[in-house]
Amino acid sequence: MNEQGIAIISFGYFEHDFLEKIAESVTREFALPVHIREGHLDLSEFYDATRRQYNGNMILREVEKQYAIDSVKTFGLFYVDLFIPILTYIFGQAFLGGRSAIASIYRLSNERYGLKEVDESLLERFEKEVIHELGHTFGLIHCHVPACVMGSSTYVEDIDQKSSSLCFKCRTQLHDQAIQ
Numbered sequence: 001m002n003e004q005g006i007a008i009i010s011f012g013y014f015e016h017d018f019l020e021k022i023a024e025s026v027t028r029e030f031a032l033p034v035h036i037r038e039g040h041l042d043l044s045e046f047y048d049a050t051r052r053q054y055n056g057n058m059i060l061r062e063v064e065k066q067y068a069i070d071s072v073k074t075f076g077l078f079y080v081d082l083f084i085p086i087l088t089y090i091f092g093q094a095f096l097g098g099r100s101a102i103a104s105i106y107r108l109s110n111e112r113y114g115l116k117e118v119d120e121s122l123l124e125r126f127e128k129e130v131i132h133e134l135g136h137t138f139g140l141i142h143c144h145v146p147a148c149v150m151g152s153s154t155y156v157e158d159i160d161q162k163s164s165s166l167c168f169k170c171r172t173q174l175h176d177q178a179i180q
């Protein structure tokens with residue numbers, strides 16, 4: 001199986017519509033076909049009982065090892081609370097200039113932060129997070145241009161401040177790299 005594109009792999013159940021919308025946004029930003037697939041990993045191996053969270057670095061390495069085979073880029077979607085040792089939590093993680101990235105929906109819902117309105121922002125935030133981490137796999141680093149999706153985000157409010165698109169500068173860099 002040779003897939004010239006980006007594989008989005010759901011680890012856990014995500015609604016089809018939800019995945020399709022994410023795939024559309026990814027195709028729009030990176031001009032590559034997106035393949036949606038299901039994956040299975042035993043996450044208990046990556047659970048840190050002290051922190052009651054899952055080790056994002058280890059999960060990313062496992063996705064790379066087991067799933068980043070044929071596709072240009074491989075993206076794992078998760079539900080669990082991710083951390084890396086130096087941070088309290090992470091929304092996602094990527095190999096800079098590499099082939100794999102992951103993100104979790106866990107920290108993105110309003111419910112988690114006690115906000116009342118309907119959680120339509122969840123999809124939007126997740127789209128931005130997926131595009132952001134994929135940007136890293138294409139070698140893009142954090143960007144200071146306002147509203148650029150490559151801006152760094154510590155809180156969901158930071159994600160809400162960005163658009164889901166690459167700024168002109170990042171887009172140019174992506175393009176220059178693609179034709180090298």
Ligand SMILES: [Zn+2]
Nearest residue numbers: 132136142152
């Ligand atoms: Zn980042």
Ligand SMILES: [Zn+2]
Nearest residue numbers: 143148167170
């Ligand atoms: Zn930018």
